[in-house]
Amino acid sequence: MIKQENIVYVKPTLLDIDEMQKLVKPEVDEGIILPRNDDEMATNIRAYVVAKFNNKIIGFCALHIFSKKLAEIRSLVVDKSYRRNKVGQNMILFLIEESQKLCVNSVFALTYQKGFFEKLGFSMINKSELPEQKIWADCIKCKYFPVCKEIAFIKQI
Ligand SMILES: CC(C)(COP(=O)(O)OP(=O)(O)OC[C@H]1O[C@@H](n2cnc3c(N)ncnc32)[C@H](O)[C@@H]1OP(=O)(O)O)[C@@H](O)C(=O)NCCC(=O)NCCS
Known part of the structure; x- marks a missing residue:
């Protein structure tokens, strides 16, 4: 277990992009996360938001606003x-706080990580x-489209 006080959750800069791309590459190659170019x-x-441990990026996540009410965790x-060090959870909490400041009503996610999103109080919804x-x-960029096995989750905030 790493010490929580040594992890910081901060907004990235453009200089972080190379490291973020390296970190996400295995998940992009597996088709778990959609590729985003630089x-x-x-x-x-x-x-x-990025999570940094000893100045190294160990995680990241994005909040994408869709409308006056709805945003996506992606x-x-x-x-x-x-x-399993609460890094994922803390990044989501960071982005939920940001959504609240922006007066977003609810956030959704499309994911294979059922247990994780349930733990964070998200509810399953129909993808339609x-x-x-x-x-x-x-979705059309995804290699699994249109046979998608991801589950849609939503949380009112
Ligand atoms: C999903 C992911 C971000 C979770 O990050 P993490 O930092 O390991 O998760 P956390 O430690 O914050 O977990 C928070 C809680 O969820 C639980 N959890 C985490 N992953 C889980 C899983 N796969 N199944 C069930 N529960 C899970 C943890 O045990 C913890 O519960 P607790 O409070 O009872 O201890 C990480 O597994 C990952 O990067 N996966 C690959 C990419 C991916 O699938 N991204 C999702 C795309 S939307």
């Missing part, structure tokens, strides 16, 4: 060697309830 990450840099990843922009902008 420019996409740069454009959306303000959406992310690109959630924690370095394999640091999992997701916004259409998600399907057209993102």
Whole structure:
């Protein structure tokens, strides 16, 4: 178990993108997380939170706003060697706090991580309830589209 006080949760800068890409590569290769190129990450840099341990990025996650009410938790990843240390949970809490400040009503996630999202108080919903922009902008980029086994979760905040 790593000491929580040695982990910081901060907004990344453009200089963090190379390290973020390296961290997420295994999950992108496995098709668990959608690829985002450097420019996409740069454009959306303000959406992310990164977890740093001794100045090394050990996880990151993004909050993508879809509408005046709804946002998505996406690109959630924690370095394999640091999992089960509450890093994923703390990044979600960071982004939920950010959503609350922005007056977002609810956040959703599309995921294979049922147990994790249930622990964080998310409820399962039917994928057909997701916004259409998600399907057209993102899902068509996925190598598993249209046979998607991900589960949709939502949380009112
Ligand atoms: C999902 C992921 C981010 C979880 O990160 P993590 O830092 O290991 O999770 P945490 O330690 O914060 O877990 C928080 C709680 O969820 C539980 N949990 C974590 N992963 C779980 C899993 N796969 N199944 C069931 N419970 C899980 C933890 O035990 C903990 O519960 P506790 O409070 O009772 O101890 C990490 O496993 C990961 O990067 N996976 C690969 C990428 C991925 O699937 N991303 C999701 C895309 S939306």
